[in-house]
Amino acid sequence: MNGDCIFCRIVEDLEKADVVYSDDDVIVIRDIHPRAPVHLLVFPKIHVDSADDVKDPSLWSPLMGAAARVARDLGLSADGYRLVVNCGAGAGQTVFHLHIHLMSGRSFSWPPG
Numbered sequence: 001m002n003g004d005c006i007f008c009r010i011v012e013d014l015e016k017a018d019v020v021y022s023d024d025d026v027i028v029i030r031d032i033h034p035r036a037p038v039h040l041l042v043f044p045k046i047h048v049d050s051a052d053d054v055k056d057p058s059l060w061s062p063l064m065g066a067a068a069r070v071a072r073d074l075g076l077s078a079d080g081y082r083l084v085v086n087c088g089a090g091a092g093q094t095v096f097h098l099h100i101h102l103m104s105g106r107s108f109s110w111p112p113g
Contacts, residue, residue, distance in 0.1 A: 001047055005097050007047075007097035011027060020040055020074075021069070023062075025045055025066075026042060026043070026045065026065075026066040027042075028043075028070050028102070031101070036105050038102070038104040039101065040101070040103075041099045043097055043098060043099035044059060044062070047097055052088070059098075063100055067100055076104040076105075080104065082101075082108050083101070083102055084101040084103065085099075
């Protein structure tokens with residue numbers, strides 16, 4: 001854990017968050033600065049700075065599984081949802097703890113950005 005990391009502090013229950021889902025490996029919270037009507041953050045309970053720092057690719061499986069499960073449970077699949085991973089400040093990453101943005105509730109354009 002990284003004591004300076006807001007997501008690590010949420011995992012350790014040192015910071016409040018609107019938790020939507022949690023299991024042994026993953027936590028899903030509502031984004032406090034949503035960019036869509038539904039904007040959730042899916043992240044591992046272990047600290048990994050970014051996608052570049054994932055050493056074991058099996059880390060992705062519980063993250064993607066939790067994202068899909070929460071999307072189904074919230075009924076987001078019918079209208080669709082977007083999963084986004086920003087890697088590095090130049091790509092828009094502002095919290096340096098690996099996370100997936102799960103967004104839904106509006107139309108998204110392509111290409112993003």
